[in-house]
Amino acid sequence: MKIGFIGCGNMASAMIGGIIKNQVTAPADILASTKTAASREKKKEELGIALTADNREVAAFADVLILAVKPFYYEEVIKEIRDVVSEDTIVVSIAPGKKLAWMEGLFEKPLKIVRTMPNTPALVGEGMSCVCGNEKCSSEDVDTVCRIFAGFGKTEIVEEDMIDVVVGVSGSSPAYVFMFIEAMADAAVADGMPRAQAYRFAAQAVLGSAKMVLETGKHPGELKDMVCSQKGTTIEAVRVLEEKGLRSAVFEAMKACVKKGREV
Numbered sequence: 099m100k101i102g103f104i105g106c107g108n109m110a111s112a113m114i115g116g117i118i119k120n121q122v123t124a125p126a127d128i129l130a131s132t133k134t135a136a137s138r139e140k141k142k143e144e145l146g147i148a149l150t151a152d153n154r155e156v157a158a159f160a161d162v163l164i165l166a167v168k169p170f171y172y173e174e175v176i177k178e179i180r181d182v183v184s185e186d187t188i189v190v191s192i193a194p195g196k197k198l199a200w201m202e203g204l205f206e207k208p209l210k211i212v213r214t215m216p217n218t219p220a221l222v223g224e225g226m227s228c229v230c231g232n233e234k235c236s237s238e239d240v241d242t243v244c245r246i247f248a249g250f251g252k253t254e255i256v257e258e259d260m261i262d263v264v265v266g267v268s269g270s271s272p273a274y275v276f277m278f279i280e281a282m283a284d285a286a287v288a289d290g291m292p293r294a295q296a297y298r299f300a301a302q303a304v305l306g307s308a309k310m311v312l313e314t315g316k317h318p319g320e321l322k323d324m325v326c327s328q329k330g331t332t333i334e335a336v337r338v339l340e341e342k343g344l345r346s347a348v349f350e351a352m353k354a355c356v357k358k359g360r361e362v
């Protein structure tokens with residue numbers, strides 16, 4: 099299976115890294131395009147794949163064509179490639195806000211289009227993605243995309259309306275989690291821990307907590323209560339987090355994120 103990426107920035111690189119590491123397809127079967135010669139050189143060295151400046155070459159090469167540019171470049175890129183995309187090609191969007199119907203209209207011919215929303219933990223094989231195919235896609239086409247995405251993490255099929263929500267809860271959320279880890283590490287540094295060690299302790303605590311949610315099936319509140327000893331240290335931290343509005347901050351941040359995705 100030949101996989102093409104138009105654009106090879108943060109998200110495409112994370113996906114390609116995961117695809118290669120997990121042997122979803124060979125590096126020789128991946129072709130990506132970027133705008134500058136410098137970025138092509140850098141990505142070639144970093145990922146070991148072929149790169150080109152020519153988006154149309156990628157579109158003609160790919161069985162599965164992933165549009166990995168910013169949402170505001172979608173229109174320009176689709177108009178540039180639409181006459182070379184074959185009707186057998188599965189076109190994959192990873193952008194927020196760009197609806198299936200809008201892309202179908204721009205391609206001006208009936209094509210298989212799959213909207214997805216991945217996230218950067220794909221780079222370490224721990225991505226979380228959603229997938230939604232248009233009416234032209236058979237269940238095998240959707241399965242093909244799911245198989246690629248399963249190569250770098252977990253994938254679930256959703257209705258198109260749900261993709262805006264996925265942006266908030268997993269597409270963008272690694273950024274909030276990194277802020278949380280950074281803040282915890284800063285506090286540990288303030289109390290005397292060396293910075294590199296502080297990142298290890300904070301990140302492993304987040305990793306382990308996430309695994310507990312996924313593997314025990316217990317409610318997150320119950321898991322929180324299991325940490326909070328009577329008259330203990332944790333409940334003091336929880337009191338301050340509630341006072342400073344952690345839950346509300348997360349809630350409002352995600353509402354803003356989803357709203358922005360719907361406006362793209």
Ligand SMILES: NC(=O)C1=CN([C@@H]2O[C@H](COP(=O)(O)OP(=O)(O)OC[C@H]3O[C@@H](n4cnc5c(N)ncnc54)[C@H](O)[C@@H]3O)[C@@H](O)[C@H]2O)C=CC1
Pocket residue numbers: 104105106107108109110131132133134137153165166167168169171174175192193194215216217218269270
């Ligand atoms: N970064 C993230 O965590 C996530 C990003 N996404 C989506 O992935 C897409 C890409 O985002 P990033 O990788 O973060 O952006 P980026 O800015 O890191 O990468 C964009 C790439 O597109 C290239 N590019 C720009 N115009 C081009 C053109 N006309 N032809 C060919 N290449 C062109 C750039 O050279 C760059 O390699 C966006 O639609 C974004 O919303 C989705 C989920 C998560």
Ligand SMILES: O=C(O)[C@@H]1CCC=N1
Pocket residue numbers: 194265269270
């Ligand atoms: O910030 C963004 O718009 C993209 C979409 C999800 C994560 N990054």
